[in-house]
Amino acid sequence: xxxxxxxxxxxxxxxxxxxxxxxxxxxxxxxxxxxxxxxxxxxxxxxxxxxxxxxxxxxxxxxxxxxxxxxxxxxxxxxxxxxxxxxxxxxxxxxxxxxxxxxxxxxxxxxxxxxxxxxxxxxxxxxxxxxxxxxxxxxxxxxxxxxxxxxxxxxxxxxxxxxxxxxxxxxxxxxxxxxxxxxxxxxxxxxxxxxxxxxxxxxxxxxxxxxxxxxxxxxxxxxxxxxxxxxxxxxxxxxxxxxxxxxxxxxxxxxxxxxxxxxxxxxxxxxxxxxxxxxxxxxxxxxxxxxxxxxxxxxxxxxxxxxxxxxxxxxxxxxxxxxxxxxxxxxxxxxxxxxxxxxxxxxxxxxxxxxxxxxxxxxxxxxxxxxxxxxxxxxxxxxxxxxxxxxxxxxxxxxxxxxxxxxxxxxxxxxxxxxxxxxxxxxxxxxxxxxxxxxxxxxxxxxxxxxx
DNA sequence: GCATGATCATGC
DNA sequence: GCATGATCATGC
Numbered sequence: 001x002x003x004x005x006x007x008x009x010x011x012x013x014x015x016x017x018x019x020x021x022x023x024x025x026x027x028x029x030x031x032x033x034x035x036x037x038x039x040x041x042x043x044x045x046x047x048x049x050x051x052x053x054x055x056x057x058x059x060x061x062x063x064x065x066x067x068x069x070x071x072x073x074x075x076x077x078x079x080x081x082x083x084x085x086x087x088x089x090x091x092x093x094x095x096x097x098x099x100x101x102x103x104x105x106x107x108x109x110x111x112x113x114x115x116x117x118x119x120x121x122x123x124x125x126x127x128x129x130x131x132x133x134x135x136x137x138x139x140x141x142x143x144x145x146x147x148x149x150x151x152x153x154x155x156x157x158x159x160x161x162x163x164x165x166x167x168x169x170x171x172x173x174x175x176x177x178x179x180x181x182x183x184x185x186x187x188x189x190x191x192x193x194x195x196x197x198x199x200x201x202x203x204x205x206x207x208x209x210x211x212x213x214x215x216x217x218x219x220x221x222x223x224x225x226x227x228x229x230x231x232x233x234x235x236x237x238x239x240x241x242x243x244x245x246x247x248x249x250x251x252x253x254x255x256x257x258x259x260x261x262x263x264x265x266x267x268x269x270x271x272x273x274x275x276x277x278x279x280x281x282x283x284x285x286x287x288x289x290x291x292x293x294x295x296x297x298x299x300x301x302x303x304x305x306x307x308x309x310x311x312x313x314x315x316x317x318x319x320x321x322x323x324x325x326x327x328x329x330x331x332x333x334x335x336x337x338x339x340x341x342x343x344x345x346x347x348x349x350x351x352x353x354x355x356x357x358x359x360x361x362x363x364x365x366x367x368x369x370x371x372x373x374x375x376x377x378x379x380x381x382x383x384x385x386x387x388x389x390x391x392x393x394x395x396x397x398x399x400x401x402x403x404x405x406x407x408x409x410x411x412x413x414x415x416x417x418x419x420x421x422x423x424x425x426x427x428x429x430x431x432x433x434x435x436x437x438x439x440x441x442x443x444x445x446x447x448x449x450x451x452x
Numbered sequence: 453g454c455a456t457g458a459t460c461a462t463g464c
Numbered sequence: 465g466c467a468t469g470a471t472c473a474t475g476c
Contacts, residue, residue: 089476281458281473310457321466322459407467414467420454421471435469 003060005075015126015146018058023139027057050138051081078125083132084144084228091233094224095132097193100217105205109175113164118217125149145232158246159189165248166190177208182215185352185376188249188305193218199340222306239300240293249301253372256292260369268369284311288356307352313367314359320447328418328436331428335397339386344439348377348385355450373450381412388413401434413439
């Protein structure tokens with residue numbers, strides 16, 4: 001039954017034939033029974049098993065062994081399966097990030113991007129997207145579309161440069177003995193995501209005695225979403241690129257923003273020839289968008305990289321008055337979550353921020369542009385964030401809604417109302433109604449962390 | 453109708 | 465002056 005493929009095209013054609021089908025459609029009765037009993041023996045679906053089955057029953061390849069890590073390379077093409085889910089307005093979105101092989105902290109510090117084991121293994125990938133549904137079994141997932149991911153050729157040039165930069169950033173950090181401080185939000189498209197059977201696992205790193213969480217390279221979920229929306233579904237979303245040049249995002253932003261440093265909002269508005277209502281509450285944000293991309297549309301690079309733009313305004317004495325708010329949490333949800341699966345953890349681990357910084361003038365009549373900073377939550381403060389998150393959970397569990405973490409409880413985050421007004425309430429686990437609240441990062445902490 | 457980002461208002 | 469509470473404006 002071993003099938004031979006000589007070219008990439010033959011493999012891709014085979015994959016295309018499989019679209020709109022599930023494994024059940026292509027397996028015979030006997031195989032189905034065998035696989036089903038195998039699934040029963042091993043309990044829940046093993047990770048990587050779906051990939052192995054696809055390799056065997058769609059592409060007719062014998063499995064080399066039963067390693068959990070599916071490694072099924074044919075004619076230089078690495079096959080990967082990845083789940084999507086249905087979405088209310090966007091048709092499909094990625095269910096997860098796309099995870100590659102583990103980062104070997106000890107050996108990677110001797111590699112360059114060009115000769116990296118990552119590129120060696122992953123330079124040409126055939127991505128098979130299947131539609132995940134909770135109630136379905138592994139043999140019932142319908143495959144929807146496939147996509148060629150080619151890190152050297154078909155990922156557009158501009159992205160390849162950023163991905164190389166991301167890889168180098170991660171390796172630099174490991175070289176410095178800071179593998180334990182890695183975070184997915186450190187980088188733009190290629191991330192170092194945690195990967196272990198449970199969150200307590202640690203491994204050795206070079207140049208430091210501090211054990212680090214095991215991590216793997218991954219393409220951000222946001223990046224996959226961009227591919228799905230724009231390259232596969234061809235939805236016409238109104239994205240604007242910062243620039244089409246082959247530069248890293250850092251460089252592109254510098255190109256756009258540097259010339260405005262020190263200028264007042266009026267000067268910037270005039271220079272860009274904009275008509276903006278300054279009374280608008282969002283007006284600084286609108287201004288920032290125009291400064292970066294020349295429009296008020298979503299910025300392509302930021303969508304792909306899970307970057308959030310936030311405007312902050314310093315007082316004339318350089319004080320930062322306002323803390324940073326996030327979407328309100330769900331009281332009922334939070335008491336059933338653990339830290340590693342919480343919204344706050346995901347935000348702090350995965351999100352990257354671009355702070356656009358203005359400063360008020362003496363009279364408070366105008367503002368001037370001070371600069372910008374990319375930032376993500378520092379890994380060394382994650383434990384403190386967790387402590388406050390757990391405290392908040394405890395208080396909610398015990399119904400002490402007036403004792404949620406305050407500013408004085410931490411130097412980093414606190415909990416405060418965040419709704420339309422005090423009557424904007426949601427249900428609690430106790431069945432009562434409480435004002436919507438969210439986590440806020442202290443203004444002082446942001447200011448210090450940004451070095452302002 | 454609500455989420456989101458941002459800022460205003462009050463009281464100690 | 466800071467901590468805490470409250471709410472506005474926009475866009476989807």
